[in-house]
Amino acid sequence: MDIKSEQIEAIVKEVLANMNGTADKTAKAASVDVPKTSRAAMLTKLEHYDIVEFPIPELGDDDILVKVEACGVCGTDAHEFKRDPFGLIPVVLGHEGTGEIVKMGKNVKKDSAGKPLNIGDKVVTCMIFKDNPDITMFDLNKQNVGGADVYGLIPDDDIHLNGWFADYIVVRGGSTVFNVSNLDLDSRILIEPSAVLIHAVERAKTTGILRFNSRVAVQGCGPIGLLCIAILRTMGIENIVAIDGESKRLEFAREMGATETVNFKDHKGIEALTDAVKNAFGGYLADFAFQCTGSPIAHANIYKFIRSGGGLCELGFFINGGDATINPHFDICSREITIVGSWVYTLRDYATTFDFLKRAKGIGIPLHKLITHRFKLAEINEAHQTNLKMEGLKIAVLP
Numbered sequence: 001m002d003i004k005s006e007q008i009e010a011i012v013k014e015v016l017a018n019m020n021g022t023a024d025k026t027a028k029a030a031s032v033d034v035p036k037t038s039r040a041a042m043l044t045k046l047e048h049y050d051i052v053e054f055p056i057p058e059l060g061d062d063d064i065l066v067k068v069e070a071c072g073v074c075g076t077d078a079h080e081f082k083r084d085p086f087g088l089i090p091v092v093l094g095h096e097g098t099g100e101i102v103k104m105g106k107n108v109k110k111d112s113a114g115k116p117l118n119i120g121d122k123v124v125t126c127m128i129f130k131d132n133p134d135i136t137m138f139d140l141n142k143q144n145v146g147g148a149d150v151y152g153l154i155p156d157d158d159i160h161l162n163g164w165f166a167d168y169i170v171v172r173g174g175s176t177v178f179n180v181s182n183l184d185l186d187s188r189i190l191i192e193p194s195a196v197l198i199h200a201v202e203r204a205k206t207t208g209i210l211r212f213n214s215r216v217a218v219q220g221c222g223p224i225g226l227l228c229i230a231i232l233r234t235m236g237i238e239n240i241v242a243i244d245g246e247s248k249r250l251e252f253a254r255e256m257g258a259t260e261t262v263n264f265k266d267h268k269g270i271e272a273l274t275d276a277v278k279n280a281f282g283g284y285l286a287d288f289a290f291q292c293t294g295s296p297i298a299h300a301n302i303y304k305f306i307r308s309g310g311g312l313c314e315l316g317f318f319i320n321g322g323d324a325t326i327n328p329h330f331d332i333c334s335r336e337i338t339i340v341g342s343w344v345y346t347l348r349d350y351a352t353t354f355d356f357l358k359r360a361k362g363i364g365i366p367l368h369k370l371i372t373h374r375f376k377l378a379e380i381n382e383a384h385q386t387n388l389k390m391e392g393l394k395i396a397v398l399p
C-alpha cells in the first residue's frame with residue numbers, strides 16, 4: 001500500500017484532532033493560534049481584487065471565527081466581478097466557502113441543525129437572519145435564500161471579514177452554520193452549488209412527473225447541469241440524456257451518470273436536434289427536462305424535447321438573461337407541459353445536500369473532478385479571469 005504524504009498529514013491531523021477532543025473546551029480554544037490580522041480579497045473596482053489585511057476583531061458571545069480552507073468561485077461572483085450588478089464594491093466576495101472553527105463565543109454550542117459545535121469542526125454557512133431570528137430550517141421549506149443575506153454577498157462593514165475569499169471569516173450570531181466535519185474538503189466546496197440542484201429536483205418532484213423510470217433530459221453541462229445529473233443518478237434515475245455544445249463537458253456528463261449525450265453543434269436546426277435527443281432516448285421524447293443554461297434560445301428549444309404531458313424545470317436563468325420566444329399554443333397548452341421554476345435553495349435543501357454528497361461518493365460518482373482549478377488567494381484575479389473565460393468547471397480559491 002502506498003500512502004501519499006498528504007494522506008499521512010491527514011491521518012496525523014485526525015489523530016491530533018481526536019486527542020484534542022478529550023481535552024476540555026477552554027484548553028482546546030487556547031490550543032489554536034489565531035493571528036492578529038487576516039488577509040481578505042476585496043473587490044475594489046470592476047475586474048480587480050486587492051489583497052487587504054484586516055485586524056481580526058474580538059468575538060462577540062454568539063460569534064464564530066472560522067479559518068478558511070477553500071471557497072468556490074460562483075457564477076454570481078463572476079457577474080459581480082465584471083459588472084457589480086449588486087452595487088457592493090468594495091466587497092469581500094466568496095459564498096461557497098468552508099473552513100475550520102478556531103474560536104467561538106461562549107454562547108455558541110450547536111449548529112443550525114442541532115449538531116454540537118467545537119473548535120476544530122469543519123463548517124459551512126448558509127443564510128443570515130439578523131432581522132428575522134424566528135425563521136428556522138424547519139419552517140423554511142417554502143422560502144428560499146433569495147430574501148436573506150449570505151456571507152460573501154453583503155456590504156462591507158467595520159468587521160470586513162464578511163466573505164470566504166479570505167484567510168478568516170467572522171460568522172456572527174443569527175447566521176445559519178452547519179457542522180460538516182464528516183465531509184471531505186472537495187465535497188464541502190461543492191455544497192452550495194449542489195444545494196441549488198437539490199432545490200431544483202425538489203421543485204421538479206412537485207410536478208409528479210419525475211419518477212424512477214423517467215427519461216430525463218439535462219440541457220447545459222456546466223457545474224449546475226453536471227451536478228443535476230449526479231443528483232438524478234443518486235435518486236435512481238438511470239435514463240439521462242445530456243445536451244451541450246462542448247464535447248469535453250459531455251464527457252464529464254457521462255462521468256456524472258448521463259447515459260447518452262447530444263452535442264447540439266452536430267445538428268443543424270431544431271428538428272435535427274430534436275431527432276438527436278429522441279434517438280438518444282431510443283426513439284422517445286423526454287418525460288422531464290432540466291434547463292441549466294442561461295441562453296434564451298436554449299429555453300425556447302427545450303420544449304421540443306419533452307413529450308406531451310411531460311414536465312420542465314427552468315433553473316438556468318439565475319439572473320436576467322433576456323427574453324425567450326416560445327409558442328404558448330404548441331409548446332405548452334396543446335401538449336399540457338407542466339413547468340416549474342427554481343431559484344437558489346432553502347435551509348432544508350442544505351441538509352439534504354450533505355446526504356447527497358455522501359451518497360454520491362458511496363456510489364462512486366467522481367464529483368471531485370468537477371473542481372478543475374485551484375488558485376491561491378493571492379491569485380484571485382487570475383482565478384476570476386479563468387472563470388470568465390469559461391475554462392474548466394468549478395474553480396476553488398485556497399488561502
Ligand SMILES: [Zn+2]
Pocket residue numbers: 074075076095096192193
Ligand atoms: Zn453560488
